[in-house]
Structures are given as C-alpha cells and as structure tokens.
Amino acid sequence: MRNTIIVSILLLVAVIVASVYYFSGLDQEKKESVKPIAFLPKDTYLIASFVNDETTDNIFKDFEIFEAMLGHQEIHQLRNLKQQLLRNKNLNSYLVGSDIFISLHPGKEETQLLFSIPLMEKVKNEELDQVLTSLSSTLQVQKTDTAGTALYSFKALKTDSSNTETKDSIFYVAYQANIFFGSYSKSLLFHVLDKKQPKLEEKQISYFNDHSNRNSPFTVYLPQQNLNGMVSNYKKNKAGDFLKQFINLKGQTVWNINYKQDALMLSGESELEDADGEYLSIFAKQHKTVQRLYNYFPSSSMMFVEYSFSDKASWASDLKTWQAKQDGAKQLSDQEQVINKEKPQLLTDIQAALGSDFAVVEQTNSDYLGFISIQDSSKFDSVLNSMAESAGDSIYRFRYAQIPYRFYGEGLKAFSRPYFVRVNNLIVLANQQSTIQEYIRKWKRKDLLIGGIGFKNYEQIQGNEANVTFFINTKNASNFLINSLNNSYSKNFRNKDEYGYQEFYSWSLQLAGNSGNFLSRFYAIYKSKNRLGVNADWTYSMESRLINGPYVFEHSDTAQFILAQEQDHTVHAIHPSGNKLWSTVFSGRIVGSVKQLPDRSLLLATDRRRLYRFDPQGKMVRGFSTGLSAEPIYEPSYIDWGSEQYILVxxxxxxxAFTMEGGKVDGWDDVNLEGEITGPLQLVDNELVVGTTYGRVYFFDQGGNKTKEIDIPGDVVFVSPVAVVKRETETVFYATDDTGKVYEIKKDGSSKVIYEGKWEKNYHADFVNLAGTSSPELIILDGSYLQVLELGNTVKPLFDYTFTKKIENSPYYFPAGSGLSKMGIAPQGTNLIYLFTETGGIVDGYPVEAQPLFYDGKINYNSGNFLICTRRDFKLYAFRY
Incomplete structure (x- = not known):
C-alpha cells in the first residue's frame, strides 16, 4: 500500500499556496475575468488566483505556513520581487483592480512557476518600455526581442538568511494581450505565448470561473487530466493501484481558502469526466456520512483511507458494475457460483451483516490493517462460523478469498484472505495473525492515533462527514516520504533549517459525493509557533513537580500574583512577569484549594494538620499557623455570620472552627456527623450546610448547634457535594448517590429522585455553574466519559465528551466572570490538558501538551488570558493567548 499516497498532490498545493501571499497586497477588487488562464498550456499542473487588497495582506502577513513550505531563501526572493516590481509606484497604477494568477508547469528537473497579471488599461509598447526600464535601481533591466516577442529581464541578487550573496536570479516578463506573464524560466514564457501549443479547454476555463468564490482571499484551480504527470514529477516510482484511485479521476477542481493561523484549508468542488471506470466515482453517487472508524486506528498509523457510503443497495449495484470491468471479474463470478452452491445464502447474509464504513491503514512498519463496520450484530454472529474459521484467541480467518474485495472493492483489495478480530461493532483485518495480535495489545492500552495532541487539532479543524478521507501523519510517514519523493524534493523535506515540512502534523484530502461529482477539501495541519503552548512568555523553575495550584490572587490594588506548591511542599509566590516574589516551605501538602479573604490574606490547610493564614507578602497573620485536631479532607471555609467571622475546616x-486570629471556637468540638463529609462547607440563609456519605444533610447555627438534619430514606450513599439552588420561594438542594441517582431535596425534609445516571460506582460528580443558568450544572466524570447536565425540575443533558484515557484527576474550574466558571480536564497518561466552552466545545488552542494542574485566565488586572501550566522539566510555563 506504499503507493496509496497522494503526497505529490499535497506538496504541490503547498508550494502554490505559499507563493500566493508574497504577490498580494495591492489595493484591488476581484474581477470575474479569468482571461490569463486561456493562455495556459494544456499540461498546466495547477493554477491559483488571489484578491489583492489590504484584507488579504493582513490575513497572511504572519502566516508561518508559507515560509515553511517555500523555504527561507525563496521567501526572501519573492518578497524582493513583490516590493521592487508589483509595489513600484510606476507600475502599480497599471495593476490596480487586477487579479494575479500563479500557475505550476512541467520542467526538466523541477516544476516551474508562471505569474500572469492582466492590466486594467491597455498600454502602448513605447509606454511599457519606459515604465519597465525605469523601475527600481536595485534591478538590472534588459529588453530583448525574440520571435517578435519583447522579453524584459530583471536581475536581482538572491541572498540567504545571513545576507550573504549566493547566486543571481533573473526574472523574465513578457507582455501580450494586455497581460503580463512572468517567470524565472524563459522557455516556459515562450511555451505559454506559443499559439500553436494546445491550451486548457474552454469548458475548464468556464468551470474555474463559475466556481471561484469572489469573497475568498485566493482560489486554487486543478486541471485533473494532468495529475498523473504531476505525480511523476514529484515521486520516484510510478503510482501504484491506490494512488491511481485519485490521479486517474479526470475533470477539474476549484478550491477556495479558509484562513486559520495553524492550518492550510482549501475547500470547493471537483467535477468528474469519463469516470465510469474509476473506483472512486462510485462514491460520487453517494451522500456524505459521518465517519468514525479513525477512532480505532493505532498510534503507529502512517496513513489511512477511510471510505463510507450512504445507500447500501445502490452502492452494491454500482460496485458490481465496476467490478465487471476489472481484471479478475471472471474469477469473482466463478467463486460466487461455487459459494452459492455450497452455502446458498452465505454471501447474502455476509452482505447484510457488514456495514457501510470501511478503511485501510498502513502502519510505520508497513503492516496493513483493514476495518469494516458491522451493521447487524445478530446476523454477524449467526454467519460467523460459516464465513470464517477460528484461529484461536477470538481471531478468525475468512474461509474464502477476496471477501473484502467482493463487498468493498479496490479499497480493501490488499486483503485477499485476511485474519480478523471483532472490536466493539467492527472487525479489524490483517494479512498476518501477528499483526492482529499486536493491534489487540495496542487497543487494550488505548494506544491510538486519536490520543495525540496533533490529531486533536486535526479533529477540531477538519470535520468527519465525507465518503472518502485520506490522511497522512507527517512524523510517522517521514521515512516513507523521504524515500518516495524525487531527490530534490526529498532533500527539501529533510532540510529543517530552510523548510518546515516536518512541522506539519498531517496532510489530508476529503471527498463527499455530490450528484456524481465531489465536494472536496484539502487540509494541512501545521505546528504553528503562534499556537497556544509553543512560545512561552516566561518560565519559572522549580525543584520538583507541581502538586497544587497554580492560583492567581490579588497582591495589591494594582497587581496580582501567582501561587503554586511543588512536591517538596515549597510554596512559590510569582509576579505576573514570571519573577519570584517569595517562597517558603509549608508543613505538608495543601488540601483542596487556597482561599483569599476580604482583607487579601490567604487561607489554606495541609495534610499534616496545619492551618495557615498569611498576607500576599508571605508573612503569617498573628496566631497562624495553628494545629488541627484532625486531618482536613477539603479546603477551609471563611464563614461570615455578620456579627462574627469564623474559619471552619x-x-x-x-x-x-477557628477565629480569625487562629483561636478555637467553643461549641464546635462536639458536633456529631454520621458518615464522611462530601464537599466544601456552605453558608445558606445564615446556616452552615454540610452533606455526608450517609445520605444526610446537616444544618448548623453560629454556635455549632444542629438546627436540622435531613436523612434520605433508604440505604443512600452520597458521593457528590451538596448543591444549593435558590429559587423565588424556596431553597433546593441536590446531591448524587453511588448508584447514579440524582436527588432533589427540600428544606422541609422531602426528597425525590429526578434522574438516574448509568455511571460506574466510583464516578466523580461536581455542581458548578458553567453555562450561566440560574442553577449550577452537574458535571460527571465516569472513567473516560465527561457529561454535563442541566439541573431543574428534570435533569437534561447539555453536552458530553469521551476521552481516550481514564480521567483520574477531578475537573479544574477557573473564574470566567459574572460568577461563572470555565472547566479544565487533564486525562490520565495523555500529557494533554483541555479547556471547555460553556456549550461543550474545546476552547481554541486546546488541547495543550502539559502535565495535570493548570490555570487559565487573567494573571494581572489588565492582562490578557494566559495558560499557566507545567511540563516534565519542573517549570511553570506562561502562555499568552
């Protein structure tokens, strides 16, 4: 399957798109005319046009992807060309309002670029001579006449990044039919201007014009008849069977750009011509579906193609028609007769059991995996022993060859008589039993492609609705790409100093059926230096890992500060600039969180039974620290009873209970609680409310007297804190138990179950206001499953999210203003942290590679948002975004 790659197309588009920006920036409007395309030879590989206005300039001025693809020297050369020619005041007046076209053409050793620029007004030859020969003094301008064509050459020194001269470059310009044609290749210019050379067909030119989005910064046009030649230019060997699926599709494609800082995104339409004999054309007659098989691909996936169809009956009919035209059609037909004679209903039953989603994956070790969804589990179970024989350990092998090809065609032709294993509601195929066994080990470890930060970024950018999705992971496929590309392109790919190809996480192409044609999308996901988590504003070194915090508190009327505790129990106070304010060692680990009191002093308790209160300068308040009679299980609470203020732990x-000076408060030592306290303490209507695991809710007055006790009937074990919701006429309490029941409790002692969740016994529950409603939301972490529910007379799901790993840490909550919170999650073993929006989306820029425990928000009164996190090097990182 090494030839399944469409690398050539991907790198080609990258080069063209990268070129576009450096010739943009003239104050012009998009025209509908595509006149320059009519001059382009029939063998043109690809064309791009773009809008020249300030908006385009601003969008792409910091687009790192361009330099990564074109290379530093080429970028420098194009910048000079743009500044010296297109922005020259004498020439600019002729170009106002014009589009610029860039096209890619065959060359002897490498592809060649052509720039085509129609002028807005006709220019006389004598005027043109005067304008072009009087351009920048930094250029050497010469004019020659060849075969009746005036050719202008512009010579400028090309410099490398150290500003040392490397070689001369000559840019040639010809003028014909009121269009400037420019290139570094003189022979290409003559080829374009030669009227005897076959040109692009009129229907293609019309298609390009009709499908160009006038609101897009630039558009890419692809004459598909030249894809084969284009691939040959970039690839060492001939295209294999899988690559031919793409490059043999005749027709034309138009893509328009969607801008994103860390991704190249092109989307549009692909028209097919004479495609009846092509495998992918079968998908063009289907409707796009949601593709989910990629959730099962191992982390070692180098590339994959995922296929799906929407109408099984029409797919089967079209596939059979296609197979009848292929080599081996007779053998397939003969086998069908044999099987029908032996087991008359078998093929029909297999087809009914299997689903409409399938995929093929090539791993870094060149082993292939196939995936097929199961449509009818009971039918699959009933037909399993008839279609396959057991190989042990729940692994089977098809009894007949070519079963995957029979039902799915070219996409699964690599698996003649494979082994397979069932995983959830799909089967996984491989040609060797050992490949299946290794996959099972990876699946059990959840060692999957979707577990990495790169794929999470890819998922956020590219949707999963399509009929065909091709994906290549740059890192996993690095050696393959180096060995597959022709020498010059392979050298560029390896050159990390000049280019940034290896900074791309992935390249992908999606096709969705559109009444016999395709809606198509191309994506390149880049590891942008501007992405959250890449360039830190500052770092702060510690001696061990972070175990509590970071928090942000007020330091004075004009400044805030960051507080964090590391594993050796040192507490650090850090200025928003990253400088150390002070540090000290506390006795024990901070339990729960740290609270700041109205006088700006900070309050915390440690697991070594110490209670601390100190000011922002790190100085202890008189009476602190003080000992605790028992180990705290939650953070201390500041309780203001009006006449008195207490600290309750x-x-x-x-x-x-303690006074604000650290003394014990009489009357609280004999408080009797049945069960363990389930959450932080709360003051409600001047009473302290405490929930316990025995299904109890206690109420206490200022003197420590129990004023009320609510005991939920039955053997109820609370696992969540008690939530308090104030309504117009009453206060209502909520809690969850170990069976997943959600209770609504009223102060008169009545209670009822309003929801029953299907959660494991050790699930985690919180009540926090995330969405801005009058009630807090119920947040559930059940293994790797996050669920957020809305509280009311009934409980309604708001959103959910499934992670690849189990969540061992409780959620993190950060202030979001107006009493709301933002929620962060750090799945165990992924080295990723997530931040969710109030509607369940992942905040732009997340997930980020970091260790659990982080902070998101302002770090000073007037600062922007920051992420404060740690990594394995025991440093705090501050990332502004």
Missing part, C-alpha cells in the same frame, strides 16, 4: 466526620 472539614475533617473526615467532624468540623473544626
């Missing part, structure tokens, strides 16, 4: 099944 929850132990396992007791409450410890």
């Amino acid at each position: 929850p132990g396992k099944n007791k409450l410890m």
Whole structure:
C-alpha cells in the first residue's frame, strides 16, 4: 500500500499556496475575468488566483505556513520581487483592480512557476518600455526581442538568511494581450505565448470561473487530466493501484481558502469526466456520512483511507458494475457460483451483516490493517462460523478469498484472505495473525492515533462527514516520504533549517459525493509557533513537580500574583512577569484549594494538620499557623455570620472552627456527623450546610448547634457535594448517590429522585455553574466519559465528551466572570490538558501538551488570558493567548 499516497498532490498545493501571499497586497477588487488562464498550456499542473487588497495582506502577513513550505531563501526572493516590481509606484497604477494568477508547469528537473497579471488599461509598447526600464535601481533591466516577442529581464541578487550573496536570479516578463506573464524560466514564457501549443479547454476555463468564490482571499484551480504527470514529477516510482484511485479521476477542481493561523484549508468542488471506470466515482453517487472508524486506528498509523457510503443497495449495484470491468471479474463470478452452491445464502447474509464504513491503514512498519463496520450484530454472529474459521484467541480467518474485495472493492483489495478480530461493532483485518495480535495489545492500552495532541487539532479543524478521507501523519510517514519523493524534493523535506515540512502534523484530502461529482477539501495541519503552548512568555523553575495550584490572587490594588506548591511542599509566590516574589516551605501538602479573604490574606490547610493564614507578602497573620485536631479532607471555609467571622475546616466526620486570629471556637468540638463529609462547607440563609456519605444533610447555627438534619430514606450513599439552588420561594438542594441517582431535596425534609445516571460506582460528580443558568450544572466524570447536565425540575443533558484515557484527576474550574466558571480536564497518561466552552466545545488552542494542574485566565488586572501550566522539566510555563 506504499503507493496509496497522494503526497505529490499535497506538496504541490503547498508550494502554490505559499507563493500566493508574497504577490498580494495591492489595493484591488476581484474581477470575474479569468482571461490569463486561456493562455495556459494544456499540461498546466495547477493554477491559483488571489484578491489583492489590504484584507488579504493582513490575513497572511504572519502566516508561518508559507515560509515553511517555500523555504527561507525563496521567501526572501519573492518578497524582493513583490516590493521592487508589483509595489513600484510606476507600475502599480497599471495593476490596480487586477487579479494575479500563479500557475505550476512541467520542467526538466523541477516544476516551474508562471505569474500572469492582466492590466486594467491597455498600454502602448513605447509606454511599457519606459515604465519597465525605469523601475527600481536595485534591478538590472534588459529588453530583448525574440520571435517578435519583447522579453524584459530583471536581475536581482538572491541572498540567504545571513545576507550573504549566493547566486543571481533573473526574472523574465513578457507582455501580450494586455497581460503580463512572468517567470524565472524563459522557455516556459515562450511555451505559454506559443499559439500553436494546445491550451486548457474552454469548458475548464468556464468551470474555474463559475466556481471561484469572489469573497475568498485566493482560489486554487486543478486541471485533473494532468495529475498523473504531476505525480511523476514529484515521486520516484510510478503510482501504484491506490494512488491511481485519485490521479486517474479526470475533470477539474476549484478550491477556495479558509484562513486559520495553524492550518492550510482549501475547500470547493471537483467535477468528474469519463469516470465510469474509476473506483472512486462510485462514491460520487453517494451522500456524505459521518465517519468514525479513525477512532480505532493505532498510534503507529502512517496513513489511512477511510471510505463510507450512504445507500447500501445502490452502492452494491454500482460496485458490481465496476467490478465487471476489472481484471479478475471472471474469477469473482466463478467463486460466487461455487459459494452459492455450497452455502446458498452465505454471501447474502455476509452482505447484510457488514456495514457501510470501511478503511485501510498502513502502519510505520508497513503492516496493513483493514476495518469494516458491522451493521447487524445478530446476523454477524449467526454467519460467523460459516464465513470464517477460528484461529484461536477470538481471531478468525475468512474461509474464502477476496471477501473484502467482493463487498468493498479496490479499497480493501490488499486483503485477499485476511485474519480478523471483532472490536466493539467492527472487525479489524490483517494479512498476518501477528499483526492482529499486536493491534489487540495496542487497543487494550488505548494506544491510538486519536490520543495525540496533533490529531486533536486535526479533529477540531477538519470535520468527519465525507465518503472518502485520506490522511497522512507527517512524523510517522517521514521515512516513507523521504524515500518516495524525487531527490530534490526529498532533500527539501529533510532540510529543517530552510523548510518546515516536518512541522506539519498531517496532510489530508476529503471527498463527499455530490450528484456524481465531489465536494472536496484539502487540509494541512501545521505546528504553528503562534499556537497556544509553543512560545512561552516566561518560565519559572522549580525543584520538583507541581502538586497544587497554580492560583492567581490579588497582591495589591494594582497587581496580582501567582501561587503554586511543588512536591517538596515549597510554596512559590510569582509576579505576573514570571519573577519570584517569595517562597517558603509549608508543613505538608495543601488540601483542596487556597482561599483569599476580604482583607487579601490567604487561607489554606495541609495534610499534616496545619492551618495557615498569611498576607500576599508571605508573612503569617498573628496566631497562624495553628494545629488541627484532625486531618482536613477539603479546603477551609471563611464563614461570615455578620456579627462574627469564623474559619471552619472539614475533617473526615467532624468540623473544626477557628477565629480569625487562629483561636478555637467553643461549641464546635462536639458536633456529631454520621458518615464522611462530601464537599466544601456552605453558608445558606445564615446556616452552615454540610452533606455526608450517609445520605444526610446537616444544618448548623453560629454556635455549632444542629438546627436540622435531613436523612434520605433508604440505604443512600452520597458521593457528590451538596448543591444549593435558590429559587423565588424556596431553597433546593441536590446531591448524587453511588448508584447514579440524582436527588432533589427540600428544606422541609422531602426528597425525590429526578434522574438516574448509568455511571460506574466510583464516578466523580461536581455542581458548578458553567453555562450561566440560574442553577449550577452537574458535571460527571465516569472513567473516560465527561457529561454535563442541566439541573431543574428534570435533569437534561447539555453536552458530553469521551476521552481516550481514564480521567483520574477531578475537573479544574477557573473564574470566567459574572460568577461563572470555565472547566479544565487533564486525562490520565495523555500529557494533554483541555479547556471547555460553556456549550461543550474545546476552547481554541486546546488541547495543550502539559502535565495535570493548570490555570487559565487573567494573571494581572489588565492582562490578557494566559495558560499557566507545567511540563516534565519542573517549570511553570506562561502562555499568552
């Protein structure tokens, strides 16, 4: 399957798109005319046109992808050309309002670029001579006449990044039919201007014009009849069977750009011609579907093609018609007769059991995996022993050859008589039993492609609705690309100093059926230096890993500061600039979170039974630190009873009360609680509310007297804190138990179950206001499953998210203003952190590679948003975004 790649097309588009920006920036409007395309030879590989206005200039001025694809020297050369020619004041007046076209053409050793620029007004030859020969003094301008064509040459020194001269470059310009044609190749110019040379067909030119989006910064045109030649220019060997699926599709494609800082995104339409004999044309008659098989691909996936169809009956009919035209059609027909004679209903039953999604994956070790969805599980179980024989360990092998090809065609032709194993509602194929066994090990470890940050970024940018999706992972496929590309392009790919190809996470192409044609999308995901988590504003070194925080608190009327504790129990106070304010070692690990009181002092308790209160300068308040009679299980609470202010610290099944000076408060030592306290303490209607695991809710007055106790009937075990919701006429409480029941509790002692969740017994539950409603939301972490529910008379799902790894850490909550919170998640073992929007989306820029424990928000009164996080090097990182 090494020839399944469409690398040539991907790199080709990259080069063209990269060139576009450096010739943009003239104050012009998009025209509908595509007149220059009519001059282009029939063998043109690709064309791009773009809008020249300030908007385009601003969009692409910091687009790192361009330099990564074209290379530093080429970028420098194009910048000079743009500044010296297109922005020259004498020439600019002739170009205002014109489009610029860039096209790619065959060359002897490498592809060649042509620039075509129609002028807005006709220019006399004598005027043209005067304008062109009087351009920048930094250019050497010469004019020659060849075969009746005036050719202007512009010579400028090309410099490398160290500003040392490397070689001379000559740019040639010809003028014909009121169009400037420019290239570094003199022979290409003459080829374009030669009227005897076959040109692009009129119907293609019309298609390009009709499908160009006038609101897009630029557009890419692809004459598909030349894809084969284009591939040959970039690739060492001939295209194999899988690559031919793409490059043999005749017709034309138009893509318009969608801008994103860390991705190249092109989308548009592809028209097919004479495609009846092409495998992919079968998908053009289908409608796009949601593709999900990629969730099962191993992390070692180098590339994959995922296929799907929407109408099984029409697909089967069209596939059979296509197979009848292929080599081996007779053998397939003969086999069908044999099988029908032996087991008359078998093929029909197999087809009914299998689904409409399938895929083929090539791994870094060149082993292939196939994936097929199961449509009818009961039918599959009933037909399993008839269609396959057991190979042990739940692995089977098809009894007959070419079964995957029979039902899915060219996409699964690589698997003649494969082994397979069932995973959830699909089967995984491989040609060797050992490949299946290794996949099973990876699946059980959740060692999957979707677990990495790069694929998470890819998922956020590219949708999963299509009929054909091709994907290549740059890192996993690096050696393959180096060995597959022709020498010059392979050298560019390896050159990390000059180019940035290896900074691309992936390249992908999606096709969706559109009444016999395709809607098509091309994506290149880039590891942008401007992406969140790449360039830190500052770092702060610690001696060990972070175990609590980071938090942001007020330091004074004009400044805030960051507080964090590392594993050796040192507490660090850090200025928003990253400089150390102070540090000190506390006795034990901070339990829960740190609270800031109205006087700006900070309050915390440690697992070594110490209670601390200190000012922002790190100085202890008189009376602190002080000892606790029991180990705290949650952070201390500041309780303001109006006449008195107390500090209350929850132990396992007791409450410890202190004055603001650290003295013990009489009356609280004998408080009797049944069960363990389930969450932080809350003051409601001047009473302290405490929930315990025994299904109890207690109410206490200022003196520590129990004023009320609510005992939920039955053997109820609360696992969540008690949530408080104030309504117009009453206060209502909510809690969840270990069976997944959600209780609504009223102060009169009545209660009812309003929801029953299907969660594992050790799930985690919080009540936090994320969405801005009058009630907090119920946040559930159940293994790798996150669910957020809306509270009310009933419980309604708001959103959910499934991670690849189990969530061991509780969610993190950060202030979002107006009493709302933002929620962060750090799945165990992924080295990724997530931040969610109030509607369940992932905040732009996330996930980020980092260790658990992080902060997101302002770090000073007037600062923008920052991410404060740690990595394995024991440093705090501050990323502005």
